[in-house]
Amino acid sequence: MSKNRCLEPMNLHCSSKLPHLRASVTPYCPKPTLTRSDSPKLENDKRNGLDMQLPEEEYDITVKRVRWAPTYGDRSSSELTDRPATYITPRSTKQIQFDTDTPDEVRLAHELRLAVHRGGGSVDPERNSELRARLSPMQLPYSRVQRILRECELYERNQTTYILPIDYGRQTVGLICKARTDNLSDLKLRLLVILKQHRARFINRHLFKEAGFIEAVLPNKVLLSFEDFNQTLQTDALWCKATSVTIKNYAKGAVTFQCQPLDLREVKAKLRDCGYKITHSELGHSPKKALVQLPERQMKRYKEFLEQLKQDHDVVRVYDNVRV
Incomplete structure (x- = not known):
């Protein structure tokens, strides 16, 4: 019985009954260590590198400047810094009556704001004829003009272009009113007052x-x-x-x-x-069809109606089928 017991696998026997004997049968393996070479005959590249003194190099610290875009809306007092962001351009798309002490730069910035908005919202002079016409006689530094246009571009992000079909004169004259606004219901209420005065209405007869x-x-x-x-x-x-x-x-x-x-x-x-x-x-x-010829009396009345539509600050362009 003892002879058979000695023939059993040692790992199984030791692991089950004598766990402290398992470490005694494991050979000792010391951890590898690096020895410093003291031989002066060896070159630096043939040594282990521990006796080499690397030169201290000074690296230039590069700073990346990040330009943060200003946020919209009112900010709380905790978010305000010592120097909050200021705007040159008034945000309003209506014609503002400035005081006599208003700087000329603010007046010119407001005129650019109106030109960008009424020209379709583009700050590119090649795509906005009204902006191009306003920029030609302006006497401002290039950097200031670019800052004003960036502010106008931020303001125009909340604006949307709408197409409003209008019927005028007992279904004889049709119009397409192209407007740009951030409040469509308010725009329709303003235009509805003009439409009622001239017996017009919002309706699409697919004439364009x-x-x-x-x-x-x-x-x-x-x-x-x-x-x-x-x-x-x-x-x-x-x-x-x-x-x-x-x-x-x-x-x-x-x-x-x-x-x-x-x-x-x-x-x-x-x-x-x-x-x-x-x-x-x-x-x-x-x-789509031939242009409509209006009598002289109706033509005068129609021009008054057309002028009132164009005076709205959100109306960009008006298309009609009337022969001038």
């Missing part, structure tokens, strides 16, 4: 289609007569894939091309190749 409009100027127009100028426009419109062209000002050579919405960029590029100077381009609305 979306189209691209390109306003351009032909510099070398002075060398052409009216007939040749008109023939040149028709030829260029056909080659540039424009659907129609109208003369706005023959003396200045100002014309307006109309094209499909998806062909707007291509038509602009081809017009530039033909020598035209693009002044403005946008996606608007064109009447």
Whole structure:
């Protein structure tokens, strides 16, 4: 019996009854240590590296500047710092009557704010004709103008563009009112007062289609007569894939091309190749049917109605089907 007991596996036997004997049978393995070499004959790269003194190098500390965008709304007193963010541009989209002691910079900033808003909300002069016209005579440093435009861009983030169809004159005249606002219900209430005075209403009779409009100027127009100028426009419109062209000002050579919405960029590029100077381009609305001819008395009344619509600070553009 004792002979068979000694033949049992040692690991099983020791682990079950004599756990303190398991460590005695494990060989001792010392931890490896690094020894410092004292031999002066060895080169530095052949030693273990513990006796080398590395030179102390000074590294330049780089600081990354982060420009934080200002937040909207009122801030609590705990969030206010010693120097809170200040704005040059008033946020209002209405015409403000400033005091006599108001700085000229604030007045000019407000005019830029109105030009950005009424021009469609773009701070790019190439896409906003009203902003481009206002920037040309302005006497401000470039850095200040850029700061004002950044503030205008922050304000315009809360604005949305809406298309409001209007019926006028017993279903004979149709209008498309393009407005930009952050409160659509308030805008409709303001316009509803004007509509009731002129017997108009908000209704969509699907009289318009979306189209691209390109306003351009032909510099070398002075060398052409009216007939040749008109023939040149028709030829260029056909080659540039424009659907129609109208003369706005023959003396200045100002014309307006109309094209499909998806062909707007291509038509602009081809017009530039033909020598035209693009002044403005946008996606608007064109009447599907022939233009309406109003009598003189109704035309005077209609112009008053149209002028009241355009005086609203949120109205960007008005399209109609009336022949002027």
